[in-house]
Amino acid sequence: MTPFDRLKKLADKQGLSINDVEEKVGLGKNTLYSWKKKIPSGANLTKIADFFNVSTDYLLGRDTKETKTADLADEDTVFTYEGRQIPPEDLEYMKRLLRGGK
Structure with a gap:
């Protein structure tokens, strides 16, 4: 599962589109779609992790635990x-x- 797949799963759970997430977090259009083919930048990865209240390790697939406490x-x-x-x-x-x- 790629970082984009994890992001998509989290967005779907909240009824948000990828474009909705980009807008709420302040990222440019199609920034998150680029995660399908490349590793996200640290700053953007952190913004998304904070928005969904998950760890950056979860988004990168290094941790299977979705939530943080x-x-x-x-x-x-x-x-x-x-x-x-x-x-x-x-x-x-x-x-x-x-x-x-x-």
Whole structure:
């Protein structure tokens, strides 16, 4: 499986086209299609990994684990659900629920 195949799988899961991903991440048109034949640049690989919350190793096929973990207490992490950012007030609600409703 190529980096493009992995990218396509991730985009499909979120109902996004490759062009949608390019636009959301700020890449030029057809940049990601070039991944079919060549290894992506480090900067673009990182942008896509961050967007889908996966490791660059997953995109390159060096790791089969699709997701990476993050702690809800991490203030520098943007948490998403179905491609949309979770509002801060919802994150606080989730944290309270995980603490047992306190």
